[in-house]
Amino acid sequence: MRVAIIGAGVVGASAAWHLARAGAEPVLIDAGLEGRATAAGAGIVAPWAGSSAPDPDWHRRGSAAGRDYPAMIASLAEDGETDTGYARCGALIVNENPAPLERVARDLLSRRKAAPEMGEISVLDPTQARAAFPPLHPALRAVHIAGGARVDGRRLVAALRRAAMRHGAREMDGTASLIRHASVVGVQVGGEKVAADAVVVAAGAWSAALLAQVGVALPVAPQRGQIVHLQADVETDAWPSILPLPVSGHYLVAFEHGRVVAGATRETGSGFDYRLTAGGQAQVLADALRVAPGLAPMGVIEWRVGFRPLAADLMPLLGKVPAAPGLFVATGLGGTGLTLGPLTGRLLAESILGQPLTLDLSPYEPLRKLPAL
Numbered sequence: 123m124r125v126a127i128i129g130a131g132v133v134g135a136s137a138a139w140h141l142a143r144a145g146a147e148p149v150l151i152d153a154g155l156e157g158r159a160t161a162a163g164a165g166i167v168a169p170w171a172g173s174s175a176p177d178p179d180w181h182r183r184g185s186a187a188g189r190d191y192p193a194m195i196a197s198l199a200e201d202g203e204t205d206t207g208y209a210r211c212g213a214l215i216v217n218e219n220p221a222p223l224e225r226v227a228r229d230l231l232s233r234r235k236a237a238p239e240m241g242e243i244s245v246l247d248p249t250q251a252r253a254a255f256p257p258l259h260p261a262l263r264a265v266h267i268a269g270g271a272r273v274d275g276r277r278l279v280a281a282l283r284r285a286a287m288r289h290g291a292r293e294m295d296g297t298a299s300l301i302r303h304a305s306v307v308g309v310q311v312g313g314e315k316v317a318a319d320a321v322v323v324a325a326g327a328w329s330a331a332l333l334a335q336v337g338v339a340l341p342v343a344p345q346r347g348q349i350v351h352l353q354a355d356v357e358t359d360a361w362p363s364i365l366p367l368p369v370s371g372h373y374l375v376a377f378e379h380g381r382v383v384a385g386a387t388r389e390t391g392s393g394f395d396y397r398l399t400a401g402g403q404a405q406v407l408a409d410a411l412r413v414a415p416g417l418a419p420m421g422v423i424e425w426r427v428g429f430r431p432l433a434a435d436l437m438p439l440l441g442k443v444p445a446a447p448g449l450f451v452a453t454g455l456g457g458t459g460l461t462l463g464p465l466t467g468r469l470l471a472e473s474i475l476g477q478p479l480t481l482d483l484s485p486y487e488p489l490r491k492l493p494a495l
């Protein structure tokens with residue numbers, strides 16, 4: 123079965139890998155657009171810590187993604203791919219006051235039976251919290267989630283793509299368009315028509331523009347995020363991610379070789395305006411230094427800008443497009459796509475191949491009625 127996948131972010135690359143491993147023939151097409159979310163994403167994978175998406179389904183899909191991650195990393199390693207930046211470094215939910223943290227710890231513990239992947243939950247005093255993340259403000263206490271992890275979106279996608287190719291996937295560079303042959307949707311890249319039995323739009327925030335080419339209105343829009351990478355002069359590989367309470371767009375995540383990432387703005391209504399702004403940079407740095415003043419002497423390595431693909435109800439848009447046989451959509455992962463993306467790619471592959479689904483997709487019907495964005 124030949125499957126054309128438009129978009130080689132975390133969703134498209136994961137789908138290509140799963141399809142190729144199952145013996146299908148994915149063709150992964152990407153235009154390398156500025157603002158690709160996967161290339162800008164911070165990389166926190168701690169779905170049990172809550173989300174800015176206040177929807178009842180969050181814990182179901184978040185837990186499934188948290189459960190799936192270590193298995194995916196292990197399967198990639200079997201395929202010879204170990205350079206993903208993934209590490210189970212833990213996560214700290216931080217606040218000055220013990221009471222809200224104790225509530226969080228109780229809530230996590232009540233859900234741990236159903237999601238044992240979250241690991242040990244412990245409450246840390248300010249000294250213990252700073253021992254785990256030295257730049258932290260000395261007044262902050264924490265709840266430690268041992269199962270919290272981080273991943274480097276760029277390295278993960280590169281690993282998925284290499285592994286998919288080894289299983290027989292093909293790649294094409296270029297801008298794809300959707301075309302109609304009678305009722306069936308096809309793909310064109312430059313002057314070339316790509317023959318396929320199924321077509322997947324996994325084009326992130328650009329997915330709505332593609333669907334519009336075949337007369338389908340997809341309710342997804344870009345939300346800009348500006349994010350900074352800092353350089354510490356100590357090893358930071360084992361530092362946990364920092365998630366301030368109450369949950370906001372602000373967080374910190376550390377990688378190997380002293381790289382500490384502080385994010386991020388959440389600019390709904392930004393359109394595809396691929397710019398850093400004075401206000402965005404000021405906000406990201408102020409938030410970071412308020413929570414972790416010890417970051418102040420660190421050098422700035424780079425800023426990144428990405429467009430999160432956001433649906434109005436903050437839920438994924440995932441499944442078949444009823445009006446167009448053979449056409450599938452997978453987007454809308456918003457600010458949690460590095461966490462949900464690998465599972466989303468797998469669900470997509472299962473759906474295309476007619477296999478039993480790991481998770482019921484009905485809440486994510488891509489053309490469900492949504493308020494305007």
Ligand SMILES: Cc1cc2nc3c(=O)[nH]c(=O)nc-3n(C[C@H](O)[C@H](O)[C@H](O)COP(=O)(O)OP(=O)(O)OC[C@H]3O[C@@H](n4cnc5c(N)ncnc54)[C@H](O)[C@@H]3O)c2cc1C
Pocket residue numbers: 128129130131132133134151152153154155157158159160161162163164165166167275296297298299324325326327328329332346347348349385386387427428429430431452453454455456457458459460461462463
């Ligand atoms: C600043 C920031 C911080 C984030 N932090 C986190 C985090 O800590 N944890 C987490 O879980 N998530 C995080 N996210 C969210 C996550 O990065 C995204 O949800 C996820 O990467 C979306 O992946 P995607 O594959 O849907 O889209 P993308 O990665 O945007 O990929 C879409 C691809 O489609 C291609 N494309 C588009 N149109 C066409 C076309 N016509 N033809 C060919 N190719 C096309 C583009 O070039 C692009 O490569 C963050 C996002 C941002 C911006």
